[in-house]
Amino acid sequence: MPVSAFDIIGPVMIGPSSSHTAGAVRLGLMARTILNQEPMEAIIHLHGSFAETYRGHGTNLALVAGLLGMGTDDERIPRALDLARERNMQVEFVTADLGDVHPNSAMLELKGREGLSVRVMGSSVGGGRILVTRIDDFPVELGGDYHTLIVVHQDQPGVVAQMTTLLAAAQVNIAQMRLSRQKKGAEALTILETDQPVEGAALDLIGRLRAVSRALAVKPMA
Amino acid sequence: MAKGPTVKELLAQAGELGLSLGRLVLRLQAEELETTEQALRLKMLENLQVMRQAVVEGMTGTRRSMSGLVGGDAKLLEERRLAGKSLSGDVLARTAARALAVAEVNAGMGKIVAAPTAGSCGVLPGVLLTLAEETGARDELLLEALFAAAGIGMVIASQASISGAQGGCQAECGSAACMAAAAGVELAGGDPVQAAHAGAMALKTMLGLVCDPVAGLVEVPCVKRNAAAAANALLAVDMAMAGIKSNIPLDEVIWAMDQIGSAMPCSLKETAQGGLALTPTALQVREGFLGNRER
Ligand code: SF4
Numbered sequence: 001m002p003v004s005a006f007d008i009i010g011p012v013m014i015g016p017s018s019s020h021t022a023g024a025v026r027l028g029l030m031a032r033t034i035l036n037q038e039p040m041e042a043i044i045h046l047h048g049s050f051a052e053t054y055r056g057h058g059t060n061l062a063l064v065a066g067l068l069g070m071g072t073d074d075e076r077i078p079r080a081l082d083l084a085r086e087r088n089m090q091v092e093f094v095t096a097d098l099g100d101v102h103p104n105s106a107m108l109e110l111k112g113r114e115g116l117s118v119r120v121m122g123s124s125v126g127g128g129r130i131l132v133t134r135i136d137d138f139p140v141e142l143g144g145d146y147h148t149l150i151v152v153h154q155d156q157p158g159v160v161a162q163m164t165t166l167l168a169a170a171q172v173n174i175a176q177m178r179l180s181r182q183k184k185g186a187e188a189l190t191i192l193e194t195d196q197p198v199e200g201a202a203l204d205l206i207g208r209l210r211a212v213s214r215a216l217a218v219k220p221m222a
Numbered sequence: 223m224a225k226g227p228t229v230k231e232l233l234a235q236a237g238e239l240g241l242s243l244g245r246l247v248l249r250l251q252a253e254e255l256e257t258t259e260q261a262l263r264l265k266m267l268e269n270l271q272v273m274r275q276a277v278v279e280g281m282t283g284t285r286r287s288m289s290g291l292v293g294g295d296a297k298l299l300e301e302r303r304l305a306g307k308s309l310s311g312d313v314l315a316r317t318a319a320r321a322l323a324v325a326e327v328n329a330g331m332g333k334i335v336a337a338p339t340a341g342s343c344g345v346l347p348g349v350l351l352t353l354a355e356e357t358g359a360r361d362e363l364l365l366e367a368l369f370a371a372a373g374i375g376m377v378i379a380s381q382a383s384i385s386g387a388q389g390g391c392q393a394e395c396g397s398a399a400c401m402a403a404a405a406g407v408e409l410a411g412g413d414p415v416q417a418a419h420a421g422a423m424a425l426k427t428m429l430g431l432v433c434d435p436v437a438g439l440v441e442v443p444c445v446k447r448n449a450a451a452a453a454n455a456l457l458a459v460d461m462a463m464a465g466i467k468s469n470i471p472l473d474e475v476i477w478a479m480d481q482i483g484s485a486m487p488c489s490l491k492e493t494a495q496g497g498l499a500l501t502p503t504a505l506q507v508r509e510g511f512l513g514n515r516e517r
Pocket of ligand 1: 442447
């Protein structure tokens with residue numbers, strides 16, 4: 001965990017709770033980023049402490065604010081539900097038992113304006129920090145602290161090597177890498193956390209590898 | 223995970239380089255984050271401005287929390303002070319009113335700076351904005367004091383915890399008081415060793431404080447604990463400036479806080495399953511405002 005002076009005096013945020021409000025905004029924002037388009041429909045499953053205290057902490061407002069693309073210090077957060085209505089974003093909240101996960105967890109089922117859909121599960125782990133633990137059926141560990149490349153691809157020999165070669169050629173240093181798959185030879189999801197952003201040609205080439213169906217670059221969260 | 227420096231190490235470095243705590247932290251952070259001290263000052267200035275706005279906003283007394291439980295108390299205390307009736311004295315009342323103001327803004331979904339957390343966000347603005355007025359310190363020094371506070375907070379975060387869920391309220395309001403006391407000494411012209419004594423004295427007083435928020439909301443007792451923590455920090459500044467020392471060094475107080483936090487039952491760590499959160503009044507509040515389980 002990188003601890004800087006601004007992790008202690010900061011972040012600037014809309015109250016009342018770093019875990020139940022600020023963290024929830026970031027979780028919503030991360031889910032929107034992973035969907036990679038504006039959500040049109042969202043079913044939000046709230047677990048544990050999120051389910052119990054969401055109204056008092058504005059966790060529902062915060063998650064929707066994130067889905068609308070707001071940051072933790074956006075003064076429109078208290079009006080997020082109205083703003084979602086204005087943008088015709090349909091939101092539904094359900095309480096759920098997501099299993100043996102952090103008490104501040106939610107699962108966001110999203111449908112985007114351009115037809116994509118995704119399920120993102122994550123937790124607010126304290127001080128506004130988050131951890132995405134599942135994308136669709138893939139277990140992941142995504143904190144949003146680094147530049148991150150999310151790649152959906154066929155699980156076959158050589159794909160990872162091809163990706164890392166392209167990254168090396170673009171002078172991108174890999175801090176961490178994690179591959180998860182449903183079963184051997186099926187679809188897999190690789191998450192690469194990198195010291196430099198993955199952009200331009202490198203991102204384009206990775207997206208065009210034959211085994212790759214989707215490549216998405218995510219910037220570190222503010 | 224690499225543990226950061228201890229207070230002892232920071233004091234040694236500050237002594238060697240002849241720097242105040244705040245200036246040392248600034249220098250170390252500039253190296254660590256690969257940026258300039260000026261850029262860091264500017265970023266901290268943004269935080270300072272948000273703190274000031276939150277004080278102004280909170281003093282209007284118009285904001286209510288989500289549950290309606292808190293809001294408007296900063297204004298009451300400030301009015302009494304302005305009427306010259308404050309028994310605890312002008313400086314203390316001003317400090318406490320500001321701490322209340324910022325904590326109330328937080329509870330009402332307004333904009334604040336987590337310091338170190340949202341729940342404890344009133345302590346530093348309360349103490350530091352007031353002491354800066356009293357000592358005539360300019361913003362430059364105020365920014366350095368905020369870095370001193372951050373430096374102490376970083377030690378606490380890496381050696382123990384700054385989260386109520388992990389360490390109880392001693393880790394939130396206690397840490398905030400500790401940071402504010404150390405930074406306050408810097409504003410008052412004390413040296414880093416005195417700053418550490420002030421931090422130790424402020425934190426010792428809050429050891430064992432549990433996190434027992436009514437209905438799980440950052441409202442009761444959080445808002446008023448900000449005022450009390452700020453008052454405690456102010457007193458620690460005066461004691462340290464008078465030459466009073468903490469017999470237990472700050473690093474060891476932080477260690478003790480961590481031990482106490484681990485020994486604290488989960489029911490008293492933010493889960494709202496013990497302490498004030500289980501009082502009959504609290505349970506009533508929970509039923510009344512949070513009927514969202516049957517959905
Ligand atoms: S009681 Fe708990 S929630 Fe309230 S300020 Fe203290 S640590 Fe934070």
